[in-house]
Each structure stands twice: as structure tokens, then as C-alpha cells.
Amino acid sequence: MTTIDGLRALRAVACAILAACALATTGAATPGTQDAADDVVDGSAAHADVTPAELDAAAARAYRDEDLSTAEALWREGLRSPALSSRERARWMTNLGNVAARDDRWTEAAAWFEGSLLLRPRDAATRAKMDHARAEAGWPPADRGDLASTTRRVLGAVTEDEARWIALFALLPLAVALGGEALRGGRAWRRACWIALALWLVGTMPCVYASLRPVDPVVVTAPGGAAARSEPRTSATRLERLPAGSRWERVDALGEWTKLRGSGESGGAGVREVWVPSSDVFRLRPVAGAGE
Amino acid sequence: MTTNRIAILAWLCLALAAVGGSAPAATPSPAQRGAASRVSAHLSSGLVQLGGAVRVNVFAQDVEDARIVDVPEVPGLKLSGVSSPSRESRIAYVNGRRSASTSFRWVVVYDPVEEGDYVIPPIELEVDGERVKTQELSVTVRRDMRGEELGYIEWIELPERVYEGEPFRLRLRFGWDGRTRVNYANLLLPWASGLPNVIDAPDPSRRPSNPQELNLNNQGRITVETLGEQTVDGRTLVLFELDRRMVATRNGAIEVPQSYLEFGVVEGNLIRRRKDTNMVGVDARSIEVRPLPREGQPFDFSGAVGQVQVAQNVDRRSVDVGESIKLSVEYRGQANIEFFTAPDPGRLEAFDDFRLYGTTDDYEGGRRRIVYDIVPEHADVDVIPPLPLWIFDTRREEYVAVETEPIPIRVRALEGATGLSGETDDGPVLDVGDIQTEPEGPDGPRGPSDGALVLAPAILGAGWFALRAGVRRAGDPDAPAARARRAALRTLRRELASASTASAQSLALRRFLAARSGETPEAWDGRPATQWYEERARREADEPPRAIVELDALQRELDEQVWAGADGAVDRARIESVARELVGGAL
Missing domain, CATH: 1.10.287 (Helix Hairpins)
Incomplete structure (x- = not known):
């Protein structure tokens, strides 16, 4: 009698867990969902008649022909497509990193590779590319080995x-x-x-x-670091210089200025919020217009 | 007896003295050593005439905050006062880098009461929260200062002004009349242990060819050069020279205090000593230290100040692409050769066609030798370009570039390669690699929501609690009886496997029934299963289940075999089958 009662109760618990799993698959969207929604809004009208595969093929051909600017433009345009899966988006970002590297823009290349790794973190080839790009950019290695x-x-x-x-x-x-x-x-x-x-x-x-982790991470790509100011104007107090290659969270933007939050790599000075010129940082999330 | 006591006391004193002498001095911690290295004390003069004042300048340099904690009392010297601190802040740019520092200075004044040789113990300061002490100082107080006519002391080519970072020499020539009997000489040099804002930079290329050791500040020794007998101003003198090379570290003034030579005759032994000496001195001097001009300072200024000569050579001039060339550059001259920052070809546009693999840097014999390991990247490289070192020339008083000569080289291309990027024979070359052309598949299922991640463990916990409570209501499942009930069938199988007679099988079956029913095995001895079913299940109206009926038959068969037969074992599979059916519901 005891065993039968126990089995009934176990069956009830299993049903509850299965219900939770079902709820999980249809539940609230993760942060990437909003990005995808943004992509739909921004990219639906751009290349409605060209599939992402065709854009990719055209960009690869341009890259092979050493027409880096065309390849970059096509891959950037393709990133706006809502049909792209995250893994495919990561591959395109890796290719954009390759374009930047071939163009000797190593800081931008390192940022593209880092962004790609956020979507496809176990891709060894992209990680090797990122390590190489960071070294060429003069940034400290992402994995210090500690x-x-x-x-x-x-x-x-x-x-x-x-x-x-x-x-x-x-x-x-x-x-x-x-x-x-x-x-x-x-x-x-x-x-x-x-x-x-x-x-x-x-x-x-x-x-x-x-x-x-930051919802909207950015990396400082200005070669000498980014001058952080208290307010979004050049006359505001200059607080510090954010080191090149350091990662921050983007919390706001105003004109040509971006508001960042974080503690830098060391975290020694605690969490703070600063304004930097938007041109000195690179958005790592694959939202429309990233890195532009 | 008294003699023995004196001897024992003497031995004890010697032993204590030996222990005290051999005991290691308290070693300061690295932090204390760091703070201690930033404080110093300097006498304005090592020799003071009775009636004058002994002035001790106390410095704390490159600190944030400092104060004097304790000024020691010295018998024979009366503490007159301590000045309030003077504070100086300084900002300097060297090699394009800004450095700021703050320094404090106090003047401690003693009034000599009687003549003699005195040791002023360390003065204690609190620097940035740490207690540190200055070094000991030695000062001599004399009633009379005879000796001008017999002795000689003079600065030789003492510069009046130098630039910040420029090395300079303190050359002190001294001696006494050749006809004077001298067996004791003592230099009273308050600056010998160092000067504020100045660092000692010994010139390894200059060593005394005829060295002589003399007393220094009553308690130490110093090596000087013996010049022999020479005529100075019509006098025949036995001359010596002390030569020290120093580098000014900050602009301002270097105050070189009065220096004295004490010479004469000292006779006697350790207990009785007679000293008949003369004093001759040279006035305090000041050297102006000028800052380096900010205007026109190149970004690549190395920090070198003075006159620098450069020479260069290479270990080979004909190489293949990717082969190493050792470019050796040697700097020498009247400059702070040992301190400047060597030029870095890796940061120079002229060296874009080369890859720098390493650098060795040696300073020896007044010469700085830097060896660059460079590799030409292309076959069309035909010259090692000039390597500039930006210095401040103190004669021309301007910044100039000291450049190596261009060195022609011949670089042979490797077969099938155009440069380092195509070179693979010596190992893999780092590159960003190719683009990724293979399309990726679709994304995996979207992850569960936050609500699910919170709800699932909550449901699990609640379910566990409910299940546990329900099960426990019928008893503890871990009790011995409950465990025996669950293990009854397994135990039966094990016992049947070893049972060879009907009586053993009957005993095993009774144990099984007892474990399942919660009774003792004896309770099942001779009790028919149908009777048990009717009593315990209280279902008189119902027919007993098939398993009970089969059990009843099995019991009878076993009893027959035990009591009426040859105790032969019945079919084991049949017993197990009946037991399984009982576990399935009836029992």
C-alpha cells in the first residue's frame, strides 16, 4: 500500500516537472529575442529580394577578389537579416573580423571576433583569430591563464x-x-x-x-583607450582613460556619445558610469548597426 | 679568590659583548626599507667650532606626508630647536611620462657645549604612516681650528650649474705639508653618505690607480687616489684626490656642505690615546640644477642628458629573409648613459621592414651596449636604417638626435617565398586565417524562461515534501521491518538456492511470509494461508485470491514432504512463482 501511494505521488511530481518544461519552451524570451525584433524592424526593407545565402556568397566572392570594402558592406548588410540564426550571425561576424584584420584594423577585428564568440563561444577557430587579433592590436590576452x-x-x-x-x-x-x-x-x-x-x-x-554578463556589451577599440567623461560633452570633467580592449556595458547613448557602466577588467575602482565618444567603442551584440 | 672572581666577570663581559656583537641587527621589512630609503639626514658641516651650531638637514622625499617623531638628545650637544617643515612639490616629464612628487625638509639645530667627536643617533620620522629612521651622523666640535698653513683642501673643477639628469663629478683634492709628520688622516665629509636630490653614479671606468684608504667621518673608511708630492702655491704637499660621480635627479640647488681634513699624529693604545691633529677645510658650495626645457622636447626623448657618442656594428650583412641580424649599438660619453631609455626599433616607422625579436642591454665600463635581434621581412630590404636616440645636449643646450650609421645589407629571398608571411620552413606563422564559408545550422531550442527555472525547483521541492510526508504517514520506509519486507523476495531466492530439502525450503518460505506480513516465521508454522487470509484480510465473503490458494497448496505439499515423505525438495521455480504472485498483490 505504501509503495503504491508513493508511486502516485512521484507520478504527480513528474507531471509537474514536465509541465514546467513545457512552460519553459514557450516562456518569456531571452535578451536575444529583442535583438532579433530590432533586426526585423531595421532590416526587413533593406534586401527583401536577396536571401542571406546569396549575400553571403557575394561577400565571399568579393573577399576572394580582395575587394574588402564590398565584402564588408555585404556582410554588414546581411547581419540585418532577421532570418539569420545566431550561429550563422556569429560566422558572418567572424568573417567581418577577417575583413578588418586584412585591412589592418586589428582593434575592430578583435571586437568582431569577441562579438562572434558571444554567440558561438566554443568555436575554436574564432577564438584563435581573436587571440591573434588582440595580440596584433596590442591588447592583453583575453585569457590570462589565471x-x-x-x-x-x-x-x-x-x-x-x-x-x-x-x-x-x-x-x-x-x-x-x-x-x-x-x-x-x-x-x-x-x-x-x-x-x-x-x-x-x-x-x-x-x-x-x-x-x-552585460546585456549590451561594448569593447573599447580606440588605440589609446577612451577618454571617459562625466557628461556627454567634451568640456565635461575627464574622469579617466578606459584602457583599449576593456569590456563595458552600454546603458545609454546621446548623439555621438555612449554611456557605459562597469568596473573595467580589474574592477579595482568599483562600478561606475561614464560617457565616452561612440567612435571609441564597439558594440558586441549582433544588433542592427553594430560596430558602425 | 678575588682574582678568580675578576677573571669570571671579565669572561662574562667578553661573552656578552660577543653575543651582542654577533647578534643580527633587526632587519627592516621591505616596506620599511622602501620608506627608509626616502628619508635622509645631512650635516651642514662635519666640523664645527665651539660656539657655532650643528645643523642637521632632514629630508623626506617622494612621500605624501611626513613628520618628525623623535629627535635624540646627544650629551655634549644641546638641542636648540627644530624648524617647521618646508614642503616642495615637483612635476617632471621624462620619456613622455609625467611624474609628481612631494618632499619635506626640516632643520634640527644643536649647540655644542664642549669639544669632542659626537655621534648623533638616528632621527625618527613617520612617513606615510610608517615609522622610519635616518642614518647616524658624526660631527666633530673643536675649540681651535689650526691647520690652514700646514694642510690643503680644494674643490677641483666643481661645476656651478648642471642640468637635471646630467652627471657631474665632485673632485676633492687635499693633503698636507710634506715636512709634517702625519700618521692619522680623517676626512669630515657630511655629503659622503649622499646628497639630497642626487644619486651616486660610480663610473666603472675610473678606478684609483694608486689607492689609499683614509678615515671618514671618524667612523668609516674611504678609498682615495694618491697623487704623491706636488708643489701647490710654492708649497710641497703630499696630495690625495677623492673623485665621486653623481647625477642630479631634480632641479633646484645642490648644497654641498663644508668639508674638512683632519690630519696629524695619534699615539697611544686602546686605553690611552693622545691626539694632536690639525684641521683644514673648504667652504660649502652650491650647484644649480636647471630643469630640462619643455619647449622642443621630442616625444621620443630618451632621458639622456649630456654628450653621447654612438657606434654600431652587425654580426652579418648578408642574410636570407627571416634570418636574424644582431645589430649592436654602443653608447658612451659624458652623460647618464646607464639611465636613459634605449630606442625601440619596433616603434619606429623606419624599421617597418624588420621584425624585432629581442633586445639585450648591458652597461659596463661606462659604456651601454644594446644588441637588437632584428629580422628583415622582405628581400628588397637593403639597409638597416639609422637608429635615433634623442638626447639633451648640455653643450648645445638643445635636444638632438644621436643616430647610428645606416648599414647596407643584402637580403636573399627564400625559394618560393616573398617574405616572412610566406615562410613556413621554420615553423607555423601566426595569421588570422581564412574566412568561414561553411554555413552554420539553425539555432537550438530557445532556453527555458526565468519563470520555469524558478518554478521547476520549487515544484520539485514541494513534490518531494508531499511525497515524503505521504510515505511517512504509513511508517518509516527505512525501518528494519520495511527494509526486510522489500528484501523478502530477494532473500527467498537466495535461501532457496542453497536449500536442498523440503524442510529448508519450508523454513525459507515461512521467513518470506513473515517478512511480508510483519509477523514471526513461527506464526506461519502449520497455519494454512487461506486461514491467514480470512483472519487478516477479513474478507470471509470473498474467495481467496489465486496466489493464496496456490500458497496453501504449496504449504501442504511441503508439509507432506517433510513429515510423510523423504524430505525431498519441491520445484524451486514453483515456490518463486508463488512468492512473486504474493508480492504482486496478495501479501
């Missing part, structure tokens, strides 16, 4: 969608362990519960890390 850099790299090795699925699926061992503990009790099941709980917490870390 514990903090390694942790960031591990946690950032998945996209935000993947991180969310990992956090959800990491609940399965915990569900099994909790079910066993409820039905059977005993020290072994309790221990299994603790282990499964630890696994779930580990599984949520990429998701937590992804949620803490």
Missing part, C-alpha cells in the same frame, strides 16, 4: 540558451534522488540528495554567469 580567467572561460563556454537548459536538466538527478529519499529513506539516498543538489548548483552556474 584561475579567474579560466573560470570565466569555462562558465562562458555555453550560450545563454544552453546555460538555461543545463540549469533545468541539472534538476533531473536531484529529482531522482529526492524521489528515492522520499520513498525509501536511508542514509544513502540522503547522501545522493546532497550530491545531486551540489550538481544542480554547479549546473546553474553558467546560467547565473550569463545573467550577470
Whole structure:
């Protein structure tokens, strides 16, 4: 009798979890959704009669013919297409990085590669390109080899969608362990519960890390760094010089000025908000007009 | 007896003295050493006539805040006063970099009470929150200052002005009348341990050819050059010369305090000592240190000040593309050769056709030798361009570029390659690589929403709690009886595997039934299953389930075998089948 009652209760819990999964797949959009919506608005009218594949082929041909400006224009135009998947968008951004590198614009190339890695973080070729571009740009390496850099790299090795699925699926061992503990009790099941709980917490870390990352990240691409000011005008107090290659969050824009928030690479001075000329920074998210 | 006590006391004193002498001095921490290196004390004169004043200049340089904590008392010297601090801030640009610093200065004045040789203990300061001490100072107080007619001391070519960063020499020539009997000479040089805003820059190319050690400031030794007997102003003198090379680190004035030579005869032993000496001195001097002009300072100014000569050579002039050439550049001259920043070909447009792989930098014998490991990138490179070093020429009083001579070279192209970028024989060459032309697939499923990520663990936790509570309501599933009930079928199979008689099989079956029903095995001894079903299940009206009926039959067969037969084992599979059916619902 006891076992039958327990199985009924377990069945109810499983149904609830399945319901949560179903809700998950139809739930609220992740930040990329808004970007895609922006793309639709900006790009729907641009090349309505040309497919992204055709644009890509034309850009590749121009690149092969060493017509870098045409290749860049086509790939930039293609990035506006709402039909592009994130992975395809990342590939185009990598190719735009290649164009910038061939044109000796290494800071811009490094920024394109970094942006591409946000969408396709495990692409080894793009990571190698980014390391090379950062070295050529005179920026410090993205992965310094210390514990903090390694942790960031591990946690950032998945996209935000993947991180969310990992956090959800990491609940399965915990569900099994909790079910066993409820039905059977005993020290072994309790221990299994603790282990499964630890696994779930580990599984949520990429998701937590992804949620803490800037929604609209930018990287400082001005060779000598960006002069940060308290207000969006050249006569405002100059607070500091943001080092080239450092990553910040874009929180606002006004004319030719962009408002940034962050603590820089070291984080020594704490989180602050500053204004810099928009031409000194590069938006890493693949929204329409990125990097322009 | 008394002699023995004195001997023991003497040994004890010697032992204590030995321990005290051999005990290591307290070693300051690196931070203390850093702060201590920024404070110093200097006497305005190492020799003071009775009635005059002993002035100690205390400096704290490149600090944010400083104050004097304690000024020691010296028997024989009466502390007259301590001035309020004078503060000086300075901003300098060297190599295009801005540096700012603040310095403090105090003057501590003592009035000598009686003549003698005195040691002023360290003065304690608090610098940027740290307690640090200056060095000890030695000063001599004399009632009479005889010796002008017998001795000689003079500055040789002491510059009146120098530029910031320019090296200069302090040459002090001194001696005494050749006819005078002298077995003791002591230089009283308050500046010997250093001067404010000046760093010692010994010239390794200049070593005394005829060195002589003399006393310094009553407590140390110093090596000087012996010049021998020479005639000066009609007098035949035994002469010596002290030559120190220094570099001014900041503009302002360098105050070189009075210097004295004490010479004469000292006789006696350690206990009784008779000193008959004379004093001769030279006045304090001031050297003006001028700042480097800001106007016209090139961006690549190296920090070199003075006159610099350059020579260059290469280890080979005919190479293949990608082969290394060692360009050796040697700088020498009357300048701060050891301190300037060497030019970097990697930042010069003229060297765009070369790749710089490394640099070695040595300073030896007054010469700076820098070896650049450069590699021509193309076959059409035919010359190593001039390498400029921007200096401030103190004679011309302007910034000038000291350039190496262009060196013609021959670079042979590698077969099938046009330059370094095409070179693969020596290993992989770093490049950004090709574009990515293979289309990527569609994105994976969109991740679960925030609500789902929060809801799922909440549901799981609530479900676990409900399930646990429901299960526990019927008893603890981890209790021994519950565990035995769950393991009953497994235990039965194990016991049947080893049972070879009907009595053993019957015992195993009773244990199984006891574990499943929560009773003892004895309760099932001789009790028909149908009777148990009717009693416990209280279902008299219903027919017993098939499993109970089969169990009843099995029990009878086992009893027959045990009591009426040869105790032969019944079919094991049949017992297991009945047990499985019982577990399935009836029991």
C-alpha cells in the first residue's frame, strides 16, 4: 500500500516537472529575442529580394577578389537579416573580423571576433583569430591563464540558451534522488540528495554567469583607450582613460556619445558610469548597426 | 679568590659583548626599507667650532606626508630647536611620462657645549604612516681650528650649474705639508653618505690607480687616489684626490656642505690615546640644477642628458629573409648613459621592414651596449636604417638626435617565398586565417524562461515534501521491518538456492511470509494461508485470491514432504512463482 501511494505521488511530481518544461519552451524570451525584433524592424526593407545565402556568397566572392570594402558592406548588410540564426550571425561576424584584420584594423577585428564568440563561444577557430587579433592590436590576452580567467572561460563556454537548459536538466538527478529519499529513506539516498543538489548548483552556474554578463556589451577599440567623461560633452570633467580592449556595458547613448557602466577588467575602482565618444567603442551584440 | 672572581666577570663581559656583537641587527621589512630609503639626514658641516651650531638637514622625499617623531638628545650637544617643515612639490616629464612628487625638509639645530667627536643617533620620522629612521651622523666640535698653513683642501673643477639628469663629478683634492709628520688622516665629509636630490653614479671606468684608504667621518673608511708630492702655491704637499660621480635627479640647488681634513699624529693604545691633529677645510658650495626645457622636447626623448657618442656594428650583412641580424649599438660619453631609455626599433616607422625579436642591454665600463635581434621581412630590404636616440645636449643646450650609421645589407629571398608571411620552413606563422564559408545550422531550442527555472525547483521541492510526508504517514520506509519486507523476495531466492530439502525450503518460505506480513516465521508454522487470509484480510465473503490458494497448496505439499515423505525438495521455480504472485498483490 505504501509503495503504491508513493508511486502516485512521484507520478504527480513528474507531471509537474514536465509541465514546467513545457512552460519553459514557450516562456518569456531571452535578451536575444529583442535583438532579433530590432533586426526585423531595421532590416526587413533593406534586401527583401536577396536571401542571406546569396549575400553571403557575394561577400565571399568579393573577399576572394580582395575587394574588402564590398565584402564588408555585404556582410554588414546581411547581419540585418532577421532570418539569420545566431550561429550563422556569429560566422558572418567572424568573417567581418577577417575583413578588418586584412585591412589592418586589428582593434575592430578583435571586437568582431569577441562579438562572434558571444554567440558561438566554443568555436575554436574564432577564438584563435581573436587571440591573434588582440595580440596584433596590442591588447592583453583575453585569457590570462589565471584561475579567474579560466573560470570565466569555462562558465562562458555555453550560450545563454544552453546555460538555461543545463540549469533545468541539472534538476533531473536531484529529482531522482529526492524521489528515492522520499520513498525509501536511508542514509544513502540522503547522501545522493546532497550530491545531486551540489550538481544542480554547479549546473546553474553558467546560467547565473550569463545573467550577470552585460546585456549590451561594448569593447573599447580606440588605440589609446577612451577618454571617459562625466557628461556627454567634451568640456565635461575627464574622469579617466578606459584602457583599449576593456569590456563595458552600454546603458545609454546621446548623439555621438555612449554611456557605459562597469568596473573595467580589474574592477579595482568599483562600478561606475561614464560617457565616452561612440567612435571609441564597439558594440558586441549582433544588433542592427553594430560596430558602425 | 678575588682574582678568580675578576677573571669570571671579565669572561662574562667578553661573552656578552660577543653575543651582542654577533647578534643580527633587526632587519627592516621591505616596506620599511622602501620608506627608509626616502628619508635622509645631512650635516651642514662635519666640523664645527665651539660656539657655532650643528645643523642637521632632514629630508623626506617622494612621500605624501611626513613628520618628525623623535629627535635624540646627544650629551655634549644641546638641542636648540627644530624648524617647521618646508614642503616642495615637483612635476617632471621624462620619456613622455609625467611624474609628481612631494618632499619635506626640516632643520634640527644643536649647540655644542664642549669639544669632542659626537655621534648623533638616528632621527625618527613617520612617513606615510610608517615609522622610519635616518642614518647616524658624526660631527666633530673643536675649540681651535689650526691647520690652514700646514694642510690643503680644494674643490677641483666643481661645476656651478648642471642640468637635471646630467652627471657631474665632485673632485676633492687635499693633503698636507710634506715636512709634517702625519700618521692619522680623517676626512669630515657630511655629503659622503649622499646628497639630497642626487644619486651616486660610480663610473666603472675610473678606478684609483694608486689607492689609499683614509678615515671618514671618524667612523668609516674611504678609498682615495694618491697623487704623491706636488708643489701647490710654492708649497710641497703630499696630495690625495677623492673623485665621486653623481647625477642630479631634480632641479633646484645642490648644497654641498663644508668639508674638512683632519690630519696629524695619534699615539697611544686602546686605553690611552693622545691626539694632536690639525684641521683644514673648504667652504660649502652650491650647484644649480636647471630643469630640462619643455619647449622642443621630442616625444621620443630618451632621458639622456649630456654628450653621447654612438657606434654600431652587425654580426652579418648578408642574410636570407627571416634570418636574424644582431645589430649592436654602443653608447658612451659624458652623460647618464646607464639611465636613459634605449630606442625601440619596433616603434619606429623606419624599421617597418624588420621584425624585432629581442633586445639585450648591458652597461659596463661606462659604456651601454644594446644588441637588437632584428629580422628583415622582405628581400628588397637593403639597409638597416639609422637608429635615433634623442638626447639633451648640455653643450648645445638643445635636444638632438644621436643616430647610428645606416648599414647596407643584402637580403636573399627564400625559394618560393616573398617574405616572412610566406615562410613556413621554420615553423607555423601566426595569421588570422581564412574566412568561414561553411554555413552554420539553425539555432537550438530557445532556453527555458526565468519563470520555469524558478518554478521547476520549487515544484520539485514541494513534490518531494508531499511525497515524503505521504510515505511517512504509513511508517518509516527505512525501518528494519520495511527494509526486510522489500528484501523478502530477494532473500527467498537466495535461501532457496542453497536449500536442498523440503524442510529448508519450508523454513525459507515461512521467513518470506513473515517478512511480508510483519509477523514471526513461527506464526506461519502449520497455519494454512487461506486461514491467514480470512483472519487478516477479513474478507470471509470473498474467495481467496489465486496466489493464496496456490500458497496453501504449496504449504501442504511441503508439509507432506517433510513429515510423510523423504524430505525431498519441491520445484524451486514453483515456490518463486508463488512468492512473486504474493508480492504482486496478495501479501
